[in-house]
Amino acid sequence: MKTDTSIQIGKRIKHFRELAGMTQLQLAEKVPCEPSTLAHYETGKNLVSMTKLIRIAEVLNVELYQFFVTSSLNPNPDTIEELNTLLAKANKVQLNLIYGIIKSILELTPIE
Numbered sequence: 839m840k841t842d843t844s845i846q847i848g849k850r851i852k853h854f855r856e857l858a859g860m861t862q863l864q865l866a867e868k869v870p871c872e873p874s875t876l877a878h879y880e881t882g883k884n885l886v887s888m889t890k891l892i893r894i895a896e897v898l899n900v901e902l903y904q905f906f907v908t909s910s911l912n913p914n915p916d917t918i919e920e921l922n923t924l925l926a927k928a929n930k931v932q933l934n935l936i937y938g939i940i941k942s943i944l945e946l947t948p949i950e
Contacts, residue, residue: 839883840881840882840883841882841885843885844879844882844883844884844885844886845881845882846882846906847879847882847885847886847891847905847906848879848880848881848882848883848886849880849882850904850905850906850907851876851879851880851886851891851894851905852880854898854900854904854905855880855898857898858898858899860898862876862877862880865894865897865898868897869890869893869894869897871890891905904946907946
């Protein structure tokens, strides 16, 4: 049965599988599970067990927590203005650090 949680985790599994350049069949063989089962995980039709999710994380070389990270923040104009104010106060070293952090976050949590 699809739930918000199963759908979110499924999207993350698919995202990291695609980043790894793997097909469903390739990942299913390494987990191991049936390709149809993996397809059900990715669509959220079935909720993956913790044991299988740990194995999927190992195969895809990602941390387990990454399957639970969401990017549901929709910044309002006040948030953007506050970020701009903070960035204006940063020096070059701080800006480079901030840039690296933001880039890493966006690579881990793509906007859907």
